[in-house]
Amino acid sequence: MNFFQEAGMLLKKNIREYGMYIALAVIMLVFTINTDGLFMSSRNLSDLINMTGYVAVLAVGMTLVIVIRHIDLSVGFVAGFLGAVVALFLTKFGLPVWLAIVAVLVIGAIIGLINAFFVANLGIPSFVVSLAGMLIFKGFLLMSLVETGTIIISDENFKAIGNGYIPSLGNWNGLHVSTLIVGALSIILLIWSDFSKRKVNITYGFEVLSVPMQVLKLVFISGIIGYISYILAGYQGISWTAVIMLIVVIIYHFISTRTPLGRHIYAVGGNPEAAELSGISVKKVTYIVFGSMSMLAALSGVLFTARLASASPQAGTMFELDAIAAAYVGGVSAAGGVGKITGTIIGAFVMASLTSGMNLMGIDISYQYIIRGAVLVLAVVFDVITRNKGK
Numbered sequence: 001m002n003f004f005q006e007a008g009m010l011l012k013k014n015i016r017e018y019g020m021y022i023a024l025a026v027i028m029l030v031f032t033i034n035t036d037g038l039f040m041s042s043r044n045l046s047d048l049i050n051m052t053g054y055v056a057v058l059a060v061g062m063t064l065v066i067v068i069r070h071i072d073l074s075v076g077f078v079a080g081f082l083g084a085v086v087a088l089f090l091t092k093f094g095l096p097v098w099l100a101i102v103a104v105l106v107i108g109a110i111i112g113l114i115n116a117f118f119v120a121n122l123g124i125p126s127f128v129v130s131l132a133g134m135l136i137f138k139g140f141l142l143m144s145l146v147e148t149g150t151i152i153i154s155d156e157n158f159k160a161i162g163n164g165y166i167p168s169l170g171n172w173n174g175l176h177v178s179t180l181i182v183g184a185l186s187i188i189l190l191i192w193s194d195f196s197k198r199k200v201n202i203t204y205g206f207e208v209l210s211v212p213m214q215v216l217k218l219v220f221i222s223g224i225i226g227y228i229s230y231i232l233a234g235y236q237g238i239s240w241t242a243v244i245m246l247i248v249v250i251i252y253h254f255i256s257t258r259t260p261l262g263r264h265i266y267a268v269g270g271n272p273e274a275a276e277l278s279g280i281s282v283k284k285v286t287y288i289v290f291g292s293m294s295m296l297a298a299l300s301g302v303l304f305t306a307r308l309a310s311a312s313p314q315a316g317t318m319f320e321l322d323a324i325a326a327a328y329v330g331g332v333s334a335a336g337g338v339g340k341i342t343g344t345i346i347g348a349f350v351m352a353s354l355t356s357g358m359n360l361m362g363i364d365i366s367y368q369y370i371i372r373g374a375v376l377v378l379a380v381v382f383d384v385i386t387r388n389k390g391k
Contacts, residue, residue: 080316
């Protein structure tokens with residue numbers, strides 16, 4: 001098999017995954033051209049990442065929920081409510097930032113476990129349970145702010161979570177040195193990880209890419225990482241929001257791809273009955289996934305509240321729909337059992353890039369909603385077509 005045949009086969013085999021990467025690249029290129037380069041400017045790219053952070057974190061948890069064939073509509077107002085709670089902890093009760101955040105993460109996990117009880121033990125459809133939760137937590141959000149209205153947070157350490165950047169080790173030709181170092185280390189880690197995985201696959205007799213194809217893939221991905229690092233270094237560097245988002249993605253990607261729990265989650269999503277017969281506890285997996293989902297909703301609420309430096313009654317509105325859209329656009333299958341954390345993050349950036357680019361071009365908000373809806377429908381149609389071809 002020659003190089004081009006292998007490339008075509010690789011693209012065809014992974015069209016579901018690579019399709020969104022290609023779509024994101026095309027979207028960014030179109031908006032960059034139509035905004036005279038403003039879309040890919042250092043400041044706009046930094047703002048885009050910070051704007052995507054709270055949705056991306058929420059979408060990571062939603063990915064696993066959809067993979068096991070459920071849905072969680074409550075997470076938007078769970079995020080909004082717990083964002084208000086963390087604001088109250090900081091302003092009214094004077095808790096340290098770290099303790100306030102840990103407390104709301106624990107509360108979030110408990111909320112998820114309660115949802116899981118109704119779904120796993122009582123057999124109530126997750127749509128109904130989470131729809132009820134959406135209404136309940138909207139009420140809790142309004143109740144928590146009834147005395148104070150919008151809560152303004154003055155704690156600089158907390159605000160830095162949503163608006164701060166990693167410290168700079170210096171300035172080189174106007175570039176943020178720390179960001180350049182992080183970018184270089186990321187490329188080194190990528191290359192080491194990819195070749196380590198290749199070595200393991202060869203040892204166990206699994207199929208691997210040819211060396212030229214693997215090198216080309218690494219050069220392409222490394223080029224993207226390097227370019228984004230360079231662009232961000234031209235402004236204030238990597239934000240703490242980006243760091244938190246990256247940590248969440250790494251942890252959940254590792255869990256979903258390298259651990260028994262991850263294999264159990266996908267087994268349950270693929271066929272719950274068969275998974276149960278094989279010794280996997282579907283109830284246990286449901287508890288873990290829903291608990292994790294609401295914990296990430298709490299983290300999303302913290303990021304959003306820190307970014308605005310305030311908690312308001314409008315917080316959480318449409319968050320769940322943005323997260324669901326990111327997951328589906330990123331390749332998660334509506335039928336369950338299929339979907340990657342990395343794909344969901346790309347999906348989140350696709351949706352955020354559309355919003356950012358259309359705003360820069362001055363496109364009317366009515367058209368923006370229509371275009372974003374059309375993209376979501378096309379993503380699901382693409383999923384159905386590729387899934388049917390694979391049968």
